[in-house]
Amino acid sequence: MNRREILTALPSALVASQAAAATEAPRALSARGEANLTAFARLLAYVRFFHPTDEAAATDWSALAVSHVETVEAARSPAELVARFEAVFRPLAPTLKLYAASTPPAARPDAPPAAGTLVMWKHWGAALTSPSTYHAARVAVADGRPRVLPLSLGGGVSALMPTTANAMPAAFEAPTLAAAATAARAYPADERRVHLAAVILAWGVLHHFYPYLDTAGDWDAALSEGLRSAARDPDGQAFRLTLARMVATLRDGHGNVYYRSAEKGLPIGWSWIEDQLVITALPDDAKDLTVGAVVTRIDGVDVRQRLAMLDPEICAATPQWLRFKSLQRLQERPDGTPAVLQGETPDGRPFTASLAAAPWKTVYALASKSAVANFSEPRPGVVYVDLARVTDDDLQTRMTQLAAARGIVLDDRGYPSGPARMLLYHLSDRTLHSPRFEKPIVTEPDGRNVVFDGEGSWVMAPHEPRFPGRLVLLTSGGSISYAESWAGTFEGEKLGPIVGGPTAGTNGNINPLWLPGGFLVVFTGMRVRKQDGSRHHGVGIIPTVPVAQTLAGFRAGRDEVLERGAALAAGDA
Incomplete structure (x- = not known):
């Protein structure tokens, strides 16, 4: 699915999640709790994407993560964490072996099955929704030999996980984009356990499938910070910023987090010209504003200060895209209130003006206006x-x-x-x-x-x-x-x-x-x-x-x- 197809579908898909009483109030993670959840994030992703049993393939991973995250967090020792992992993962991965030790013993693969087909997962990108260019399937192991993966999970826990199983080759059927959205919105957006589960799920997908992880920031540190912040976030809006900062670590110009997007923005065009924010387009009814004026303050805050606050939440692979996106973010008015703009007119006079927010359709229409007619001739011929x-x-x-x-x-x-x-x-x-x-x-x-x-x-x-x-x-x-x-x-x-x-x-x-x-x-x-x-x-x-x-x-x-x-x-x- 390409960028335009997904972003076109966003306005209808991004409806508010149903509110519900949180199961637990926001609170900080303990050191033990953070180590437990870090190990949970790693093990969940390993089993989800690389343990090819029928049970794992059929699991609702969002439900599993939300249901067990608090229990896993509360484990008081490596031995207790192993016991809780056994309860969670044994039904899905009966051959998984867990140890209350930082490193597992040497792997000893079982003998090849006497009958049936030995299969493993093969992913062409991350198969998250369908239809999509990305897909996955369990395929026959070419050499017929079992494989076992040694895992150091953190928190004093390790594992030996087979990445092959005796099962039928089969294509993985991902949900449709609409079905995935409906299922995601069924969970209350303001719950602490939902926030923690979302960080765990996102980290695992991006860890194994983001193709430029070698150019990203410290992704393990992003998991730690994401968990710590998610545990304290009071509501969905605060958690969206946690996810945005986490995703920004990827340095991916496509990277973005959507949740209850602002319905209105400022109907103004502006560009960063000679290290200044310059007004480039205005609606016909704009008052006290002039194209070519320089904006220095928005709602009393210096423009550079506002940009510095926004930059850590923006995912970008280059400085030029970071600036382009940050100027778009300056236009957002989540509460729909007018903005007070201050600056200097083209003739050097200071100005203060109020600009009312408008629906994004109006904002986008203004941004797409051009002074040059298409197929015109800027020079003869x-x-x-x-x-x-x-x-x-x-x-x-x-x-x-x-x-x-x-x-x-x-x-x-x-x-x-x-x-x-x-x-x-x-x-x-x-x-x-x-x-x-x-x-x-x-x-x-x-x-x-x-x-x-x-x-x-x-x-x-x-x-x-x-x-x-x-x-x-x-x-x-x-x-x-x-x-x-x-x-x-x-x-x-x-x-x-x-x-x-x-x-x-x-x-x-x-x-x-x-x-x-x-x-x-x-x-x-x-x-x-x-x-x-x-x-x-x-x-x-x-x-x-x-x-x-x-x-x-x-x-x-x-x-x-x-x-x-x-x-x-x-x-x-």
Whole structure:
């Protein structure tokens, strides 16, 4: 499932969880309790994803985690923790052996079964919902030999867990996205045990399946901090921030946590220009505000201070995407109240203005407005194409214009429309290839021996009419995901200069993880590499012609990135 499909479904899916009396008031974890829950997080994920019994495959893992988290937390010693793990996991994994010791004894695999098929789990990414590009199955063990995994779980507990079992090969059937959302919302969002279970479940999925864990922050430390914070969170809104800080450790531009999203935001466009927050668009009825003004304070708080408060909650692979997302977050008004903006007008006068919140539909419509008409000519014979505004009708009516153009400026600074991809088929007389989209194939835990299925790239044979004019691509720090598939194709095929700023550095189909309480975590589920095999994540597409908008240029009504691109497309620069 791609980013746009999931995010389009979010408004209808993100309804409030049913409130219920919490089973236990928020309180801090003891050192023993934290060690117990850390071991629980590790063991639960190992059994869930790598112990191939019928019972484990059929388990409702959210129910298991919520039901047992408090009992596990309360264990007073390694021996007591082993006893509680036995009660939880023995019905699912009868061959699992647990020890009240930091390390297990040497593994001695059982003899191969005399009859039947020995199977193991094989995951093509994390199979969390269906339909999805990610799936899992129990497959026959190629050499027929049993395998046993030694596990040091923490808390003075260890285990020997078989990763093979005598069972029938079978595909895993994940729930639909709607069913997963309904099940998640059945748990009260304000309960302490639900918060702890959600951290445990999220950590396990991301530990074994996030394809860039090698570039993330300290993920074990994120589990510890997540558990400590979750235990103290008084309600769902506070816990959402705990999850957001935890997910931010991944450094994943797709990473996000959704829960009762703010229904309103500020109807204003703004950008970070020359290290200042500059108003770039306003609704027609805005009062006491001017396009080109610099905002220095919001509700009496310095803008830089507000950004510093937001940054730890934002998941980003690059500084440019972090800034792009933080400016969006500045627009949020969860309580729907007006904001008081202060700053300096273009002519140097101080201003104070109140701006009423508006529905997000209004905010998004303002953000998508452009002063430049699509398919207009910024220079004679040079056609400007905003990829975000390309329609199916354009593919029928604009082909002759583009084929006759002496230059084409392709604006990839937004999120391209679906039809925009078809333009790639007309940019060359040879077959084009996109970046490499690679699903992780996981058969062992902890990121060991992961291989990647590299058969997912776009292949675009040339179509008529051909666009022979000079091609230029515009990019920015807000260009992410599908926009980077476009830019990565352009870069890898060397179709022309790339003008503007580096892109977000995050691409690949996203994966939705619904957690008890109605919290939705979204993360990148596959690896994307550039055509030459080099890293894209955390790097992005680097422009060949770096250009930044200046404040003076913006106030003069100039789009300096577009101007440079048009000059290159015209052959004048």
